[in-house]
Amino acid sequence: MLKQMEGSKAVAEAVALCRPEVICAYPISPQTHIVEGLGELVKSGELKNCEYINVESEFAAMSVAIGASAGGARSYTATASQGLLFMAEAVYNASGLGLPIVMTVANRAIGAPINIWNDHSDSLSQRDCGWLQLFAETNQEALDLHIQAFKLAEELSMPVMVCMDGFILTHAYERVDMPTQAQVDQFLPPYEPRQVLDPNDPVSIGAMVGPEAFMEVRYLAHAKQMQALERIPQLGTEFKQIFGRESGGLTRSYRADDAETIVIAMGSVLGTIKDTVDAMRDAGHKIGVLGITSYRPFPIEQVRAALKSCKRFVVLEKSLAVGLGGIVATDVRMAVTGMGLKGYTVIAGLGGRAITVTSLTGIFEKAMRENLELVNFLDLDWKAVNKQLEREKQTRRSGPIAEALLRDVGAAGTRNY
């Protein structure tokens, strides 16, 4: 059924269609509308047989989800940014225990300086935690990925994060095709875990594992993600059969067949990139796009295949590996090992900095001329940065970076030292 609605509300409705049995809610922007929406559905009686728990922190949110999942209930929570970091210990624990929890991450920057706007620093900081991470490009895809995520998580007995850009998607009102309960029920069978905590068949879960078996346990987590590389495309096909549309998968190419330059990105920025590429194609440039939907597991083979005929690639990412460059770019470079491609990293949109078609066109043109650094920062205010670096050269003195910089960009409440 076609509906015009906020991304968060669409996700809330889609999650409700998945019949979650325990929902842990803790507010943090820009995720809050999702748990608010679910709370309303539970309280109104629309979502039945579901315990909605207002917890006291994100750490508790994930911990309650761990208990609920181990007790045999389909469990869901949502978070972002600082919240994801605050629950990090439990995030690793959930995957270590192999509990198929689904969590929405409404991607947001990490402070300090505190910033509520979108980038991918939060979920990418949990890159190696063992969770699968699926990135949505649109609200429709965010909705669809949640339905797929429960099935994937429960088949693999591993938790899945569905990542959607904070505000850009969560707060955008767009048209979505909301599935029916019958469709979701056809796609997603009830949660029937192999091992639950049951007094009639007692098991101990979470024992201390020493050097004799720890590596094997970790390897099995890796092996599950490798299985997911096969399962994710199949789920996309099964999804299409029931819901009638393409959604999910590992990667998606756009106008890339004869492209000499391929831009790689994740999330909603792919829309802007596609618009840019359309215009550049019209101007005769051979440029295309590769969108990565599955960040974990990382689809090495698919990335290699997608880049096999191009000359160069540009990874445009909303994240920064401080002291190195790109996070996604590092994975892409590993994937293309030995292919002899030129590769550029563009760090863009941190803390919600707008990514415009004009700026993208400029940097892609530079890439095509092979006139880019290895690591580039889109629309960085070099004047402000250089001034601060110059000052630091003259007097070595520790102090808050943001406040020193803000003094120059004219923010109130700062004074000269």
Place this chain on the structure above:
Amino acid sequence: MSDLQPVKFYQTGTFTVGNRLLAPEERSVQANMQRTNSLNSGHRACQGCGEALGARYAIDAAMNATNRQLIAANATGCLEVFSTPYPETSWQIPWIHSLFGNAAAVATGLSAAMKVKGKKDVRVVAQGGDGGTTDIGFGCLSGMFERNDDVLYICYDNEAYMNTGVQRSSATPPAARTATTMPLGSEPGAPFGQGKFVPAIAMAHEIPYVATATVADLRDLEAKVTKAMSFRGARYIHILVPCPLGWGTASHDTIRMARLAKETGMFPVFEAEYGELKSALAIRRQLPVEEYLRPQKRFAHLFGKTPAVETIARIQAQADKNIRRYGLMAKEAAL
């Protein structure tokens, strides 16, 4: 305790109750040949471990009270480490260990799962040491209390982080030596004026049931666990479990130390319902705190060439305050 324990025979000098003097239905859970041994033999606890004893008493009683329909969530700590070295387990009940600081929240999740799955007869306990309860797990504990989730949380309090090598927790008593409160300087050992008594904080949440107990009084402990299982909602039992390693006491003195803690007023044994004190175990023969402190090496610096008379007096004052506050010498306390 009152209704559950109508008969008490005390043998001179030991304060123990002989089961053979009681009718079979009044005998302790532990005395029963069919006891469940929830924490089975073969675990790796130290000799004389108060926590192992307390955990078996408590969980056996909870199993008995719930017709064995019981699940446990365990915080990281000694109890977790010594009971489940992979691939072995000593637990006879379904049991999960997640993290150090989240046992209460995991139990909330389990309780929610049981409810949503229609398993209303399956009950949930969470358990942890004092570090996992009063320090790192305190946020989750308070959250579970405040929501009145249907969980019995049991804290086995041995007054320091024993699993990591005896470091100070917020349950460590003043003057006690730990690896992070060494008996050095002008105020040797743990400082005065710090720490918290979580049973009182639990009462402030006005949850249905709060109780303290020690491993010295098995019947009292069993009765309190049994009573706790008769309530729905959040419940808290705080059990003093001496640690021979951390306290520097002989392993055969664990129960004696627990009894001395109670008889000196150092550890008040009481129960409360919905935030109100209901009863306290009377001190039968009050002893000076010195009797309790002297056998413990963690307090050895108080009894050197020049005894720390002033410090001992300050500790005595704390015991006296407990006695006043919880009515431990009152006649009506002698239930």
